[in-house]
Amino acid sequence: MTRQPGLDCEEVRDLAPLYVLGALEADEMAAVRAHLDGCPDAHAEFRELGAVAPALLETIEPEAPPPDLRRRVLAAAYADVAERRHPASTPMARPVVPMKRVNVGGSEIVIPDRDADFDPLGGTPGARGVDRTGGPRRFLGLAAALLIFAVGAFAFTLQQDLTTARAYREGVEAALRLAAQPGSLSAILAADGTDASGLAVVGADGEVLLALQGLEGTAGSEVYTAWAIAGDGAPVPIGTFTVGSGGTAVARAEAPAAVTGMTVALTLEPGPGATTPTLPIVAAGVAAPPAG
């Protein structure tokens, strides 16, 4: 049933008992609320009758929920912070990667600065996840990338969408395994002004593994395209992929070769088959061998 939006005080008083029990139609609830918001009358009946409602809940015998629910609630709350949906989430909830300006293929882009010091774990709720990645020492040169993506993967494992989480974590693990191979190069991908970040590892034979998070989902024929830019050469498209609402991507691409100092960049293209990148760069980074 529908009512005119404007209720007078008497009508509102009449609806108070049903309102406090939530037993009005949606439009009536809204009309009552609108009246209360603007009415000079205190409408004490809402307080008086409304106070009875919580008492009714006391008639219910407490009953322990399945033990697994506790873990799910905490995991969802954790993901809230990691994904910055919680009001107290700070920018530190995701590692801040120092950036630098470089000239690639004739245009200037901003990419992660691998030489700068940074603390990828500062204030990060997923810091505990690092314990899970205590890999061999030869990963040390990749420590920054490892830490960032271990944290990312850890945050995702706690999300409700376990399929997405697992795919992302497996993608990160596969990339890190490839990074440990002789001759492999790795790049941290990020960009100013986007939430996207990720890892690209180029194997000695040119195989590229990408694991990215924080991407906008693709729509229609849109595809993300990965580009390899060696030295001053032109960007070469090396692979495309689509992204769902989860914002993560695990993709494989094929670069002509692994060249130290090559830039791996990501753009969003209106469709497959792009031969030149459509700006802006969604994320980019310079591929380099593990330091040290």
Add this chain to the structure above:
Amino acid sequence: MNDHRPEGATTSPARPQIAGPSDEQLIGGLAAGRLEALETLYDRYASMAYAIARRVTRDDVLAEDVVQEAFLAAWRSAERYASGKGTVRTWLLAIVHHRAIDAVRRRRPASELPAEDAGPVPAALALPDLWGEVSARLDRATVAAAMAALPDAQRETIELAYFGGLTQTEIAERTGVPLGTVKSRVRLALTTLRRELEAAGHGDARGGGTT
């Protein structure tokens, strides 16, 4: 607010609260994004929340979803909790109840969704009322006795509305009485309950365990 036992001390007789942060301190922790505060709050109220959700949804799986949604809503909106508007317990359980009703109505295709978007609790349900604090300290037996004392038709109407999630129109259809009768039954029932519970809540000697 007042110097009563910490909130939560009154929740479930089966599990007396040990000393720890007050509920209000926990809410501060939630607002600051501290998981351990949520953990403690969950341990205090999950059983009550789950029982409410099950009672309303009559569906174990849906009830779990409702509890999760409710705790997440509390987690996200803890900074909007105002101590002057009732206890943490009342606030939290009202969210659970509200979400449960929501879930039930969403399951019924014929029914409109409640237009609840801004806050998890309708403002007027969260208005300050000292009597509400009294009611929150009433024990189960007292409230159950007051409910049992209502005329059957009134009690049924209240239960269909508050625990069944039916609107007045649906109650009228279900029970075959005119809308006006539904309205007056709800009014009479709530007025009677308030009077009875107020008497019980203020009668120290009688406590809650009158038989």
